[in-house]
Amino acid sequence: MSWKELPDLLAVGVLIYAFISVSRPAGSTMTRLWLAGWICVELHFAAYSFADAPDLLGTVTGIVGTAALVWCAQLFFWSMDPLPEAWGSRWLFWAVCAVYTLYLALASLPAIPPFVMAATASLFAIVPLAIVTATPRAQRPVSRWIAVVTHVALAAALLHWQFSAHGPDLMMVMPLFAAYFTCCLQFGFSNQRKTGGFVVTMLGLLAWSLVFPVGMAFDVFLPDVKVGAEVWNLPKYLVAVGMILLLLEGQLKRNQHLAYHDALTGLPNRRLFEDRISGAMERARQRNGCTAILAIDLDGFKEVNDTLGHHAGDEVLKQVARMFATRLRRIDTLARTGGDEFSVVLEGPITRGEAAEVASTLKKLLETPLTVSGRTMQIGASIGLAMFPDDAPTPDRLSILADERMYRAKRNGGCQVQAG
Numbered sequence: 001m002s003w004k005e006l007p008d009l010l011a012v013g014v015l016i017y018a019f020i021s022v023s024r025p026a027g028s029t030m031t032r033l034w035l036a037g038w039i040c041v042e043l044h045f046a047a048y049s050f051a052d053a054p055d056l057l058g059t060v061t062g063i064v065g066t067a068a069l070v071w072c073a074q075l076f077f078w079s080m081d082p083l084p085e086a087w088g089s090r091w092l093f094w095a096v097c098a099v100y101t102l103y104l105a106l107a108s109l110p111a112i113p114p115f116v117m118a119a120t121a122s123l124f125a126i127v128p129l130a131i132v133t134a135t136p137r138a139q140r141p142v143s144r145w146i147a148v149v150t151h152v153a154l155a156a157a158l159l160h161w162q163f164s165a166h167g168p169d170l171m172m173v174m175p176l177f178a179a180y181f182t183c184c185l186q187f188g189f190s191n192q193r194k195t196g197g198f199v200v201t202m203l204g205l206l207a208w209s210l211v212f213p214v215g216m217a218f219d220v221f222l223p224d225v226k227v228g229a230e231v232w233n234l235p236k237y238l239v240a241v242g243m244i245l246l247l248l249e250g251q252l253k254r255n256q257h258l259a260y261h262d263a264l265t266g267l268p269n270r271r272l273f274e275d276r277i278s279g280a281m282e283r284a285r286q287r288n289g290c291t292a293i294l295a296i297d298l299d300g301f302k303e304v305n306d307t308l309g310h311h312a313g314d315e316v317l318k319q320v321a322r323m324f325a326t327r328l329r330r331i332d333t334l335a336r337t338g339g340d341e342f343s344v345v346l347e348g349p350i351t352r353g354e355a356a357e358v359a360s361t362l363k364k365l366l367e368t369p370l371t372v373s374g375r376t377m378q379i380g381a382s383i384g385l386a387m388f389p390d391d392a393p394t395p396d397r398l399s400i401l402a403d404e405r406m407y408r409a410k411r412n413g414g415c416q417v418q419a420g
Contacts, residue, residue: 005049008233012042015240022247033079034243037072041236044068063105066172070100073179076205080183080190081141088135092147095131099123100175103158107171117171118159124175125155146185154178166220173212180209197249201242207235262336264314265321273335276345277395280333281388284348291348291388292355295402296324296362299380299414301340308375313340315372316379323365328358343402352387352419359383359417366415380415382406391420 016038047065052058074097081089103120106112128151132144154174162171184205192198211232218225260272268276277293284291298320305313317340324334324342333345344362346355363383369376384405392398405418412418 004229005045008045008229009042009049011237012038012045015237016042019240019244019247022244022251029084030079031247033075033084037075037079038240040068040072040075044072059108063101063108066104066108066176067101069176070104070179071097073176073183074100077147077179077183077186080143080186080192082143082191083139083141086135086139088131088139088144092128092131092144095127096147096151099127100179103175104172107168114163117162121155121158121162123155124158124178125152127151143186143189146189147182150178150182150185166216169216169219173216176212177209180205180212184209192246193249195246195249197242197245197247199242200245201239204235204238204240204242208239211235265318265336267321267325267342268333268335270335270337270343273333273337273343273345274395274399276333276335277398280345280347281395281398284388287349289349290351290390292346292350292352293386293388293398293402294344294346294355294359294362295337295384295386295399295406296342296344297338297382297406297410298340298342298366299382299410300377301379304372304377304379308373308377312372312375312377316370316377319370319372320366320379324362327361327365343399352385352390355385355387356417356419359385359419363415363417382409382414383417384409385417385419 016035019035019038044065047061047068050057050061053061074093078084078089078093083089099120103117103124106117106120128148132140132148135144157174158171161167161174164170184202187202187205215227215232218227260269261267262269280291298316301313301316304316317336320342321334321336324344328334328344329347331347333347335343335345337343344358346358363381366379366381369378371377384402384407386392386398386402386405388398392401405420409416409418
């Protein structure tokens, strides 16, 4: 066993632990595939620890160590597929991994007939093309053609150069370069937000793909220049850092969303609603126009909770949120600001009459009975309307006035709009 791989084994092991710790809250398919990829990198270093062993053991561990790098790249590629759970994506992963493993295994063995190597190289083009074209169009993202194009190019390059003077090296270098360059392209065309983590990961994958041809160039043209293994392994750790940054950025985004949105309905909460009021009033002030807010309280909701339980009450709130959202413009804001209270910012320019018409439309939506857990129930809404700048000059005063008018509507019997 060679101990020179031990530092990398330990380093990747620590990275895997850190990756698990950071990715545990997310638990998505993408993070699980990333984790599986880093386990393959650990397998790569573990196998290469025995690559200098004599005879069959050295050959097998060398094949496993090289193939593990390819499996890592394919797992990363798979993680960026828009439909990773679809059968076409799964078949593409397993079939391409099988072709890479077969080719690298044959390239590691002596005296393999040229026609066998040529036929195996052709599989790089045939297999991805067959799987992608056989996949139904609805389950075939355009990005999957990246794999087809790059592997057709790989097959052509191998058929042209694998029997050249540097053929034995190229038979190892070109597949590894193609695997990571394809992964880099897939990552670049993915729907990932273009953040710092994205840039670091993208550059790391590109550098990782270039390590193989650049390393070969050093061996061929600069044999006296010795570059430490640590330098060639740097792109791996750059990708690891980038992926951990992406996970942390995703967690930060989720935490920000939770801080400003209601967990039950997904609507903005009171905190975000107050920000939206201030923004709408500022825009109205700049345009010398008006904006309106609605304070909405559900009538009869307490009876739903008391008779059917909180689960039914939660379902009612979600149904009401969906119904209201369908009747508002995209520029308006619908928020859940209390237990059974909703609030709306109606962006200007808008008149009191138009705002009152919107309020009436929302109230009428609840005239149709709701069905929850097989039970039909009737609820209503009391709505208070306040206008800026006619009714109040500040966000706080405007909200208070809308609430006061909403409570007045409830005291007057409920299921009505109080606009002034």
